[in-house]
Amino acid sequence: MGSVWDRTAEFLSDNLGSLLPIALLAIFVPSTISANLSGLQQNATPGTAMVLGLGVFVLAMISFWGQLAVTALAIDPAQGHQASRVATRRFPAALLLMIVMVVVVVALMIPVGVMLAVGGVDMTSLQGSAMPDIPPSVAVWVFLYFMVILVLAIWVFARLAVVIPSVVGDRLAIGAIARSWRLTRGVALKIVGVLILYAIVSIVANLAATTAFGAVMYLVAGRGEEGISLASVLTTIVGGAVSTGFTVLGTAFLAKLYIALLARHEAAAAA
Numbered sequence: 576m577g578s579v580w581d582r583t584a585e586f587l588s589d590n591l592g593s594l595l596p597i598a599l600l601a602i603f604v605p606s607t608i609s610a611n612l613s614g615l616q617q618n619a620t621p622g623t624a625m626v627l628g629l630g631v632f633v634l635a636m637i638s639f640w641g642q643l644a645v646t647a648l649a650i651d652p653a654q655g656h657q658a659s660r661v662a663t664r665r666f667p668a669a670l671l672l673m674i675v676m677v678v679v680v681v682a683l684m685i686p687v688g689v690m691l692a693v694g695g696v697d698m699t700s701l702q703g704s705a706m707p708d709i710p711p712s713v714a715v716w717v718f719l720y721f722m723v724i725l726v727l728a729i730w731v732f733a734r735l736a737v738v739i740p741s742v743v744g745d746r747l748a749i750g751a752i753a754r755s756w757r758l759t760r761g762v763a764l765k766i767v768g769v770l771i772l773y774a775i776v777s778i779v780a781n782l783a784a785t786t787a788f789g790a791v792m793y794l795v796a797g798r799g800e801e802g803i804s805l806a807s808v809l810t811t812i813v814g815g816a817v818s819t820g821f822t823v824l825g826t827a828f829l830a831k832l833y834i835a836l837l838a839r840h841e842a843a844a845a846a
Contacts, residue, residue, distance in 0.1 A: 741758070
């Protein structure tokens with residue numbers, strides 16, 4: 576993993592000129608605008624909230640495309656500006672893969688609904704903001720189920736760590752799941768450790784940036800009204816900058832990890 580981090584750092588420093596436009600236009604700008612649109616949704620009418628939600632979704636797709644472009648560039652830095660074309664060509668396959676994975680996650684939540692319904696919880700109360708009255712016995716089972724799912728999710732996420740690089744590098748779609756599963760065999764625990772460390776550092780950095788800067792800006796400019804203000808806009812810009820940096824770093828690392836695992840797999844097959 577140390578060598579992968581070294582290659583990631585080298586890639587970022589050597590290709591800053593090609594990465595910067597992608598990071599700014601396809602990740603930073605969409606994520607910052609999306610954060611402000613989400614703030615506007617809080618006090619918007621249902622129709623306006625739906626339009627804003629659609630805007631947030633479109634911006635998320637642009638950011639996803641940007642991550643594909645960073646992945647393509649990290650896999651083959653020689654292609655330079657052609658990485659954007661690779662990202663465009665592989666976007667449908669990557670989106671299909673994401674939809675399948677989201678469907679699986681939603682399916683895993685079905686047992687929670689079943690447990691709540693069997694326990695006599697009023698399912699209509701879940702639509703509100705108030706916490707529904709859940710019997711202690713049902714709450715215990717729901718908690719245990721989430722703990723099991725959380726452990727499995729961390730393990731599966733590690734095994735699927737290079738699924739997007741497989742979509743880009745191997746020109747796969749759903750088959751990228753099996754490809755990533757094979758490549759990460761034997762190194763899942765190391766990947767789990769790296770991912771947990773990355774998550775902790777990125778979350779702490781984002782909280783530190785937005786909380787500290789946001790507190791100062793709210794004191795200076797006030798909170799404003801209608802879910803958005805000068806302070807909130809500036810805070811989302813700072814948070815977006817930090818988030819963009821970690822997104823590019825994480826995306827490039829997974830691409831370099833894919834290259835390292837692919838080389839290991841090919842060496843093992845040739846031996």
